[in-house]
Amino acid sequence: xxxxxxxxxxxxxxxGEFITINCSYSVxxxxxxxxxxxxxxxxxxxxxLSSGKKKHGRLIATINIQEKHSSLHITASHPRDSAVYxxxxxxxxxxxxxxxxxxxxxxx
Amino acid sequence: xxxxSQHPSRVICKSGTSVKIECRSLxxxxxxxxxxxxxxxxxxxxxxxxxxxxxxxxxxxxxKDKFLINHASLTLSTLTVTSAHPEDSSFYICSARxxxxxxxxxxxxxxxxxx
Numbered sequence: 262x263x264x265x266x267x268x269x270x271x272x273x274x275x276x277g278e279f280i281t282i283n284c285s286y287s288v289x290x291x292x293x294x295x296x297x298x299x300x301x302x303x304x305x306x307x308x309x310l311s312s313g314k315k316k317h318g319r320l321i322a323t324i325n326i327q328e329k330h331s332s333l334h335i336t337a338s339h340p341r342d343s344a345v346y347x348x349x350x351x352x353x354x355x356x357x358x359x360x361x362x363x364x365x366x367x368x369x
Numbered sequence: 370x371x372x373x374s375q376h377p378s379r380v381i382c383k384s385g386t387s388v389k390i391e392c393r394s395l396x397x398x399x400x401x402x403x404x405x406x407x408x409x410x411x412x413x414x415x416x417x418x419x420x421x422x423x424x425x426x427x428x429x430x431x432x433k434d435k436f437l438i439n440h441a442s443l444t445l446s447t448l449t450v451t452s453a454h455p456e457d458s459s460f461y462i463c464s465a466r467x468x469x470x471x472x473x474x475x476x477x478x479x480x481x482x483x484x
Contacts, residue, residue, distance in 0.1 A: 303478055
């Protein structure tokens with residue numbers, strides 16, 4: 262079993278919809294990251310959080326340490342949000358363990 | 370925000386040649402840099418951890434003689450793929466970490482194609 266599980270694997274939405282991507286992990290962590298990878302491959306770090314909730318524009322990330330679960334929400338989704346969203350956790354020695362990613366497609 | 374660059378962004382080489390990929394932190398000093406590899410439709414996999422001035426720590430299954438890592442300064446780490454083979458074709462990404470921080474800043478990646 263992968264240490265970091267994401268769901269869904271693929272998600273298609275219509276422009277304007279509210280989107281949720283989930284991440285569960287099974288190990289102790291010091292932080293959880295949400296990353297965005299566009300078709301060209303480059304990765305952008307969206308959030309790093311170790312507790313509670315963070316918001317940046319239309320993106321919201323939450324984490325529940327007790328339940329070892331995090332969610333990434335996108336409000337008023339737009340086609341430019343189409344990308345792969347990756348959950349990653351920081352374990353020992355600051356190493357990241359990655360989920361397999363969620364491919365989001367937002368149609369106009 | 371912090372910026373990490375990689376060079377080159379794309380490289381095509383012949384089998385048997387060596388390829389060097391650079392990872393630079395442009396506006397901060399990175400005590401630790403990480404090298405990742407990503408196969409199509411797969412997760413990123415950590416290859417090695419590179420600390421400035423010391424030998425890299427390789428993950429299990431990664432050949433240290435094939436993937437040479439040098440972290441000569443606090444702003445530069447290099448990955449050299451030696452005697453490249455077609456199976457080395459992949460997307461290589463580096464990240465840089467500031468000391469005593471969990472945040473990692475990712476480079477844009479290098480797509481290597483070995484013919």
